Amino acid sequence: MSMDQGRSMMDRWRGRVAVVTGASSGIGRAVALDLLKAGMRVAVCARRLELIENLGFEAGVPDAFMAKAADLRVESEIGGFFDAVKSHWQGVHVLVNNAGLGFEGELSTQNPGEWRQMLDVNVLALGICTQQALSQMGGHGEEGQVINIGSMSGQRVPAGSNGMYCATKFAVRALTESFRQELHAANRPVRICEISPGLVETGFAAHYGGSEDAAEKTYGAFKCLQSEDIVDAVRYVLGQPTHVQVHDVLIRPTGQAS
Ligand SMILES: NC(=O)c1ccc[n+]([C@@H]2O[C@H](COP(=O)([O-])OP(=O)(O)OC[C@H]3O[C@@H](n4cnc5c(N)ncnc54)[C@H](OP(=O)(O)O)[C@@H]3O)[C@@H](O)[C@H]2O)c1
Known part of the structure; x- marks a missing residue:
């Protein structure tokens, strides 16, 4: 599929509303900018407001953009974000559950506070954001799409690797499939997909390993995926006709062994 074909397949989403969580860095930032360029209206959240508030200007479409600071570990902040989207634009058509984080460490000694953060953001927030978006999707038979950014660490x-991080990404697989079954049973016009990347060069490894040195080591071993490679997958999923549900996309860097 060429970039031009990708664009025309995206045409039916023009003017529709996409929500992207964790858009202050890496994959989320690249996806938000691409959806803006594809003509969607885009709402984003992250804790670092200063890194998201100007994305609309950067894409040249400030009126099609809204940003709100939200810590997804806090349920009321998730609710506040989705309420703001609803009052601004009446509803959501696409949700990209992207926000996530990991901490290196051995299970037998790791601080449970780090476990809780991974579970809160990677699993619970993903589920709660999906509930919130589904409550705003599919009105008047309009199609909707949920895209969960999982990981090869969920496969x-x-x-x-950190066992609790892997556990959170295995949980994303279970949630994606369960939501799919519920949406099917309810005959709702909403599709759901999980994209599971291998190593992507983003801010993730510096956070995971606790330093820029750790990130350089991780990303220096072979040519890693770039955020734009995941953007291509998002565009592929959104570009499918309504009878096609792409449910699972696994993407590794060619040089990645495991
Ligand atoms: N990079 C990889 O190799 C890789 C591989 C497979 C899967 N993934 C997945 O891809 C997704 C995006 O990660 P990335 O690689 O783009 O990493 P990143 O550059 O570190 O971006 C992570 C994003 O998540 C947000 N986030 C983290 N905690 C949050 C919280 N409590 N509340 C709100 N937002 C929060 C961050 O925003 P703030 O810090 O501003 O809040 C940031 O925007 C994650 O789900 C990750 O697990 C990454």
């Missing part, structure tokens, strides 16, 4: 447990 297998690589030696040396």
Whole structure:
């Protein structure tokens, strides 16, 4: 599929509302900018408001953009964000559950506070954001799409990786499939997909390993995926006709062994 075909397949989403969580960095930022360029109206959240508030200007469409600071570990902040989207634009058509984080460490010694943060953001917030978006989707038979950014760490447990991070991404798979079954049973015009990347060069590894040195080591071993590679997958999912539900996309860097 060429970029031009991707664009025309995206045409029916023009003017529709997309929500992207965790748009202050990496994959979320790239997806938000791309959806703005594709003509969607885009609402984003993250804790670092200063890194998201100007994305609309950056894409040259400030009126099609809204940003709100939200800590997704706090349920009332998730509710406040979705309430703001509803009052601004009446509803949501596309949700990209992207926000997520990891902490390196061994299970037998890791601080449970780090476990709680990963579970809160990667699992619970993803579920609550989906509930919120579904309550605003599908009115008048309009199509909707949920895209969960999972991970290859939700497909297998690589030696040396953090077990709780993997557990959160295995949970994303279960949630994606359960939501799919519920949407099917309810005959709702909403599709759901999980995109599971291998290593992507973003802010993730510096956070995970606790330093820029750790990130350089992680991303220096071979040519990693770039956020734009995940943007292409998002565009592919959104570009499908309504009878096609792309449910699972697994993407590894060619150089990644596990
Ligand atoms: N990079 C990889 O190799 C890789 C591989 C597979 C899957 N993934 C997944 O891809 C997704 C995006 O990660 P990335 O690689 O783009 O990493 P990133 O550059 O570190 O971006 C993570 C985003 O999540 C947001 N976030 C984290 N905690 C949050 C909270 N409590 N409330 C609100 N937002 C929060 C961050 O915003 P603030 O800090 O401003 O709040 C940031 O915008 C994650 O789900 C990650 O698990 C990444």
